[in-house]
Structure formats: structure tokens, C-alpha cells
Amino acid sequence: xxxxxxxxxxxxxxxxxxxxxxxxxxxxxxxxxxxxxxxxxxxxxxxxxxxxxxxxxxxxxxxxxxxxxxxxxxxxxxxxxxxxxxxxxxxxxxxxxxxxxxxxxxxxxxxxxxxxxxxxxxxxxxxxxxxxxxxxxxxxxxxxxxxxxxxxxxxxxxxxxxxxxxxxxxxxxxxxxxxxxxxxxxxxxxxxxxxxxxxxxxxxxxxxxxxxxxxxxxxxxxxxxxxxxxxxxxxxxxxxxxxxxxxxxxxxxxxxxxxxxxxxxxxxxxxxxxxxxxxxxxxxxxxxxxxxxxxxxxxxxxxxxxxxxxxxxxxxxxxxxxxxxxxxxxxxxxxxxxxxxxxxxxxxxxxxxxxxxxxxxxxxxxxxxxxxxxxxxxxxxxxxxxxxxxxxxxxxxxxxxxxxxxxxxxxxxxxxxxxxxxxxxxxxxxxxxxxxxxxxxxx
Ligand SMILES: [Zn+2]
Numbered sequence: 001x002x003x004x005x006x007x008x009x010x011x012x013x014x015x016x017x018x019x020x021x022x023x024x025x026x027x028x029x030x031x032x033x034x035x036x037x038x039x040x041x042x043x044x045x046x047x048x049x050x051x052x053x054x055x056x057x058x059x060x061x062x063x064x065x066x067x068x069x070x071x072x073x074x075x076x077x078x079x080x081x082x083x084x085x086x087x088x089x090x091x092x093x094x095x096x097x098x099x100x101x102x103x104x105x106x107x108x109x110x111x112x113x114x115x116x117x118x119x120x121x122x123x124x125x126x127x128x129x130x131x132x133x134x135x136x137x138x139x140x141x142x143x144x145x146x147x148x149x150x151x152x153x154x155x156x157x158x159x160x161x162x163x164x165x166x167x168x169x170x171x172x173x174x175x176x177x178x179x180x181x182x183x184x185x186x187x188x189x190x191x192x193x194x195x196x197x198x199x200x201x202x203x204x205x206x207x208x209x210x211x212x213x214x215x216x217x218x219x220x221x222x223x224x225x226x227x228x229x230x231x232x233x234x235x236x237x238x239x240x241x242x243x244x245x246x247x248x249x250x251x252x253x254x255x256x257x258x259x260x261x262x263x264x265x266x267x268x269x270x271x272x273x274x275x276x277x278x279x280x281x282x283x284x285x286x287x288x289x290x291x292x293x294x295x296x297x298x299x300x301x302x303x304x305x306x307x308x309x310x311x312x313x314x315x316x317x318x319x320x321x322x323x324x325x326x327x328x329x330x331x332x333x334x335x336x337x338x339x340x341x342x343x344x345x346x347x348x349x350x351x352x353x354x355x356x357x358x359x360x361x362x363x364x365x366x367x368x369x370x371x372x373x374x375x376x377x378x379x380x381x382x383x384x385x386x387x388x389x390x391x392x393x394x395x396x397x398x399x400x401x402x403x404x405x406x407x408x409x410x411x412x413x414x415x416x417x418x419x420x421x422x423x424x425x426x427x428x429x430x431x432x433x434x435x436x437x438x439x440x441x442x443x
Pocket of ligand 1: 066
């Protein structure tokens with residue numbers, strides 16, 4: 001597709017968003033879906049529920065159960081079948097009361113033909129974002145111009161097989177490019193979670209952060225003095241209407257700490273019901289409804305303050321004498337002086353492997369006392385700039401399409417520059433070689 005054509009598509013998408021009220025009237029109360037919500041030439045929409053019944057779409061996909069991705073999905077949904085992972089399916093039925101006749105959970109990792117799409121196959125790949133989240137790898141012919149865009153695909157009816165990788169929200173890892181569905185294939189479109197596509201977003205891999213926290217908790221519990229009985233609490237977003245599923249983000253951290261301490265996880269019944277939607281046998285076996293059965297508790301994020309933790313500890317007077325609170329925080333982006341704003345791809349790749357994170361990098365906030373400690377945990381459920389670069393350099397693709405921060409032309413322009421940088425660099429290298437990684441879970 002020419003870049004002129006791309007510009008037209010983005011312009012059209014921007015107009016649709018900006019002038020939505022006028023369009024709503026002209027369109028019978030329905031917002032028009034921007035082009036990047038529809039898989040080109042296929043009757044398939046991804047994370048596009050806010051646009052209601054989209055012309056020509058016969059299959060609605062949901063990458064994961066975060067509110068900005070399922071907007072408008074409710075008990076009144078009747079625009080067509082919804083495809084997602086089993087964990088996400090359970091959540092939207094349990095929390096949003098979507099009628100289960102519409103919900104079609106698909107297996108992970110197994111190519112499955114989607115009904116009424118002229119034979120398009122989809123493979124779900126774990127996204128490494130929140131429990132139940134998945135990437136969609138679509139493979140099939142272009143057979144129909146579905147959606148609201150005026151642009152027509154020149155490939156409708158051709159015999160060329162198209163491959164699209166929709167990343168939803170994800171934290172890129174070597175596992176994604178080593179996946180048998182993806183490995184060695186030329187991908188036509190990559191719909192990319194560009195949340196942190198900027199070199200200022202540098203942070204170490206999540207598995208390292210998680211194991212550092214588990215080790216920290218383990219050390220504290222193991223080396224405790226006589227008569228000190230520590231309680232570990234992990235903060236999670238409170239269950240508000242918008243952040244209903246945000247609590248899922250802390251699940252890997254919670255499980256790692258519970259595993260290290262060989263204890264169960266206590267949380268209230270409402271949170272437990274959401275966690276059980278994942279049908280994860282290990283997680284289910286760890287959950288307990290009795291606070292005294294576990295030294296790891298899941299509590300609202302707002303409770304992880306000195307006062308909050310004091311009050312919480314008081315509730316267990318006589319049982320616990322010390323409390324550590326892990327407080328997941330976003331990344332604070334302190335730009336190091338002289339940091340390269342426009343690093344070359346090879347420089348970016350070389351730097352990636354230096355991003356380490358150990359127990360010693362966890363610094364208590366405020367003044368730790370003999371009975372209370374708060375540990376901020378740098379936590380990101382989206383790929384760092386470095387991870388995005390490693391990802392893009394590790395397989396063969398024709399075109400990247402940003403799905404986040406696409407609202408302004410300046411931001412789109414910045415992202416497009418990185419895409420061209422990647423493309424130019426890939427031409428120099430063997431496009432099918434995976435960037436060397438330290439572990440299958442991170443570069
Ligand atoms: Zn998300």
C-alpha cells in the first residue's frame with residue numbers, strides 16, 4: 001500500500017473520531033470504525049465493540065478484557081459472534097453479562113477456522129499482558145471490503161494468502177516470534193501496541209522484576225528474627241467500573257511471591273471470583289478465603305500507604321507483627337542526561353541486554369520502620385521501546401500499523417519514523433533471524 005494511501009486512511013480515521021457527533025447523526029447513532037480496527041479484506045474486526053454492528057463484519061474479536069478494548073460490550077450486545085480466549089470469555093460473561101450465545105472461546109496455539117469468514121484461520125498466542133490476553137495471528141484470503149472505510153482493497157478475490165498479526169496490548173517476548181504459527185512466515189500487517197514506542201521508555205523485563213520481588217519477600221520471611229511474623233500484601237487497583245480487570249495485571253507478581261513463600265493467596269470473594277475466571281489450576285489452588293491461611297494478601301492499591309498498612313496490620317494483631325506492602329507503580333521516566341533520543345537500531349539492540357534487575361534494585365519508599373515497609377514495584381504490562389525493536393527485528397513483515405497513540409499526526413509521524421528505521425535495518429540483516437535472547441521470556 002502506498003504511503004499516500006496510508007495518509008488518506010489515517011485522515012479518514014481522524015475525521016471519524018474528531019467529528020463523531022456529526023457522524024453519529026449521519027450514521028444512525030453509530031460511530032464509524034477506523035480502518036485499523038478491520039483486518040484488511042476480511043470480515044473481521046478486532047477490539048471494535050464501541051462501533052456496534054460494523055458493515056460486512058461477521059466475526060468480532062476481543063484481545064483481552066481491559067475496558068478500552070471492550071467498550072460498549074454488555075448484556076445487550078447482539079452484533080455478532082465474539083471470539084476470544086477462554087479466560088477472556090469467562091470474564092465478559094461473568095462481569096459484563098454478555099449473553100453466552102455470542103461468546104466463542106478459542107483454544108490457545110491451535111489454528112482454528114473462523115466460521116463465515118471465507119476460511120480465515122486464527123491462532124491465539126499468549127500476549128504476556130494480563131491473564132487471558134492474546135495476540136491473534138490471522139491467515140487467509142482477502143474476500144470482502146468490510147468496515148466503514150471508503151478505501152477498497154486491490155487484493156479482493158486474488159489468490160494470495162494474507163497474514164496479519166494483531167498484537168492487542170502485549171509485552172513482546174522471544175516466545176512471540178518463536179511461536180510455530182509465526183516463525184519463518186512473512187507477515188503482511190502487524191497491528192502493533194505502540195504504547196511505549198519512544199526511546200525514553202526503557203525498563204527491564206517483567207520476569208526479572210517479578211523474581212526480584214519474590215526473592216525480596218523470601219529473604220525477609222526466611223531471615224526473620226524470632227517473634228517477628230511478617231505479612232506480605234500486594235496492592236491492586238480497586239475494582240471500579242473502568243478498571244474492573246486491572247487487578248489481573250498483578251496476578252503474575254502475586255503468584256511468584258506466593259510460590260516463593262510457599263503460601264496461599266488471600267483476597268476477598270469478589271476478586272477471587274474474577275481470578276477464578278482464568279481457570280488457571282495453579283492460581284485456583286493458591287486462593288483462600290481465610291486471611292489466616294496465608295501470609296500473602298491482595299489488597300486495594302490505596303491501602304499501600306503507611307497509615308493504610310498500619311491499620312491493616314492492626315486487624316491481625318497477635319498474628320502478624322510486621323507488614324511489607326508491594327505497590328505496583330508505572331514507570332517513572334527519568335531521562336538520563338545525555339541519553340540518546342534517536343538511538344540506532346543496532347545500538348538499541350546492544351543496550352537491551354544490559355537491562356538487568358535484581359532484588360537490590362527494589363528500594364523501599366518513605367521511611368521503613370521495624371514493622372512496616374513499602375516497596376514500589378516498577379511494573380509495565382506493555383513492551384518497552386527496546387522490546388518493540390527486538391520484536392520487529394526478529395521476523396519478516398511488510399507493514400507495521402500502530403494501534404495506540406494514533407490520535408495526532410505528530411505522534412503518528414514519530415512512530416512512522418521508527419517503523420522506517422526498523423525496515424531499513426531489516427533490509428541489511430537476515431530478516432528471519434531472531435534477535436539473540438537471554439531467556440525465551442525476555443530479550
Ligand atoms: Zn490492556
